[in-house]
Amino acid sequence: MKRVIFSADDFGLDPAVNDAVEIAHRDGLLAAASLMVGEDAVEGAVAVARRNPGLRVGLHIALVEATPVSDPASIPDLVDASGRFPSDMVRAGFRFFFKPGVRAQLAREIRAQFEAFRRTGLALDHANTHKHIHLHPTVARLIVEIGRDYGLKAVRLPVEPGGPVARAENAAAAGGFGAAALRTWTGQLKAMLKRQGMVTNDQVFGLAWSGAVTEARVAALIPHLPDGVSEIYFHPATSLTPKLARTMPTYRHADELAALVSPAVKRLVAAHGIECTSFGELAEATKTRVAA
Template sequence: MSTQNRRARALIFTADDFGLHERVNAAVERAHREGVLDCASLMVAAPAAAEAVAHARRTPGLRVGLHLVLADGAAMLPRARIPALVDAHGRFGAAMVRDGVRFFFLPHVRAQLALEIRAQFEAFAATGLVLDHVNTHKHFHLHPTVLSLILEIGRDYGLRAMRLPNEAGAPLALRPWLARVRARLARAGIAHNDYVVGIANSGAMDEAAMLEALANLPAQGVGEIYCHPALAGEEAITPSMRHYRHADEFAALVSPRVAAALAHCGIRTGGFADVFYGADPIDSARAARPNGEAGA
């Protein structure tokens, strides 16, 4: 499918935070094998990233993208390389407005940001996985500096598709900016979804929310439903996600009712590469390597 043919009707199911926790990884693999999940977005510096890669390698139908973390998470580079970005523990903070101002106005901060973004792309390339798409934790690629760096650096690593966080009911003040991001992606030749479902119900994309979304899909366009599944456990995945209903989101992805509703829609599904390019996995893997380097 041509990247220009964005009006064709299709739907992508994505799980974010792949690699954040062992229970997330197990849920992603099972939701793909047993349910409707098409994609996962990998946090390359997260505690269970290596295990997530192992899950992906034994689940070849699962499309995997890069979930760039530039807020509220671990950095790829050591603090000595990016001291203006992270705390003493090598973690990004959650003050995104403050950090966004610094990204925009301070050249030395931008330079360190570019180093970290490249390091995360490089770490993904080192896994040998095909780069299906790129998005960012907490949608930080809506920031113009972050988006510009991703587009510039991503070209070296086979970037061809990104998430546009354009959900129905988005605040009026945000809509002009979403239109500008859409235009930037189009000019760069980067495929993207037309609309997304999952922002308003972040952490609560349960069966009812999934069924409602499927019952109200637009008549045309490429959609993405994203969520944060994990198997049930006693401890929260992270303190900042303590209110997320991860197990309910996993249950929705493997729900027979959701699968039946999706089949009733008669809509094309798959990863970004499937929906937009129909690319051969071998060709995609080659394109994902910087400078055309051969894989192992």
Template sequence: MSRSQAATGPARRALIVTADDFGLHPRVNDAVERAHRNGVLTSASLMVAGDAAADAVERARRLPTLRVGLHVVLADGRASSPRSEIAQLVDEQGRFGNAMVRDGVRFFFLPRVRAQLAHEIRAQFEAFAATGLPLDHVNTHKHFHLHPTVLSLLLEIGSEYGMTAMRLPYEAGGPLLLRPWISLVRARLDRRRIAHNDHVAGLAQSGRMDEAAFIKALGTLPDGVTEIYCHPAMPGDDALTPSMTDYRHGDELAALVSPRVAAAMDAMGLPRGGFRDVFPVTTSAVKPALRVL
């Protein structure tokens, strides 16, 4: 539990429930609103260049208890900057590709590409700031912030825009080979006093966080702050993106409004909210002010 665990001893359990890809499509935005009004959703991550970003922002302004963060897109999505400013990052349509290994090598070794990457990250922070919404957290599409260059730029640029929290994409039972790197990322966040969850649920079941998956995650919740993240959307005839053809968006929405899921959370007495509810913004290490919503 970043920012406070060292000072307060063993971490208490707390829960953040986040919908990613807010702003991608009106079907996503509708699901986010429904899941917050009528279910257990406490947080959403905004794609500022998504086709339905303006609609998402309008809905968020009507939902003052929905905590909204920035979902930085550097792969498989639309950029915020004009193509002329970041031509080495995007295709002719101004979209990032999905060759993340190749792009990661370019980010690390090519200064010109890295400069354009910084320009685009700043543009996305700037676009979020222009919404006037409080910045609850930052994460990245497909968890690209595990890349050291991306993480460094997010920490540097995010500090200028009031970033205080970031998702740590570590799921219990995840690959052993990833754990040393996750530990390094955690240490970098802690050194910069960026709050973060201790665990996530939803990584192995991405696109399939249905009611059974939620109930199972709640039944095995570890100590500390857990973020359950998902990708709800209203049902439709077409996949939202080519990479989401097997996502069960409707099942994820059903889980978020499920009385069984809500009852399980209520029975556990879990403090829950957004990152700013779990980790109040302070200038020194303090115990989180956890509240039950």
């Protein structure tokens, strides 16, 4: 059986993202969005979610290239001189792993983001991270341990099989050391999530095409989706605002929105017998099976 979750990241980052999420859910295939609780447009995103109760909203935990929820003075080892999370994920990853004091600050910030999400009053559908930093085992462990206090039941597994992407583009699958390392990290994350009883997807699409998940690419991918649960994640926006131009200058936000509302993509999904779902629906089905 093939199922797919159409989702959007960076909900709450910018009003143009919020508008696109609402359009894509109301008029297209978007089932879920992941909320950045520390960004300026978070209140507008919450209003969109309240107007659209069928939209499943999760927490997009941001620990790099983002604004913290905690007072920067309380997490000095996580932020730069401007009080924001820096972009150097490699350096951050080493410090998360080797420095207990940094890990304590990391736990404080992750809890603060879950707490900020709870204050919105929205049901927590899932969690994932900005730039997929939960591939780091320390980050993943803290998200699961802390998230349980807030009802977390589902986490994104950022593992993208190269075969379907290559067939969609009529190209050879990517390989090499980087691909092998990513498989190792995602394998470890998958095992940990399974041990902790978290619901997750089997594969994700959007990594290789980040910022350019266009209608043509999605249409080419649909016939090659593997069995199981696939998440296809997008970064839609109605326009390239100054903030988006500064943070994601090469992303084709409007084209990604067009893919989500494409009648052709919707027809392809139906023609291939693919069921659209969400993390919350998967968690509910798992709970029902366990109870039975």
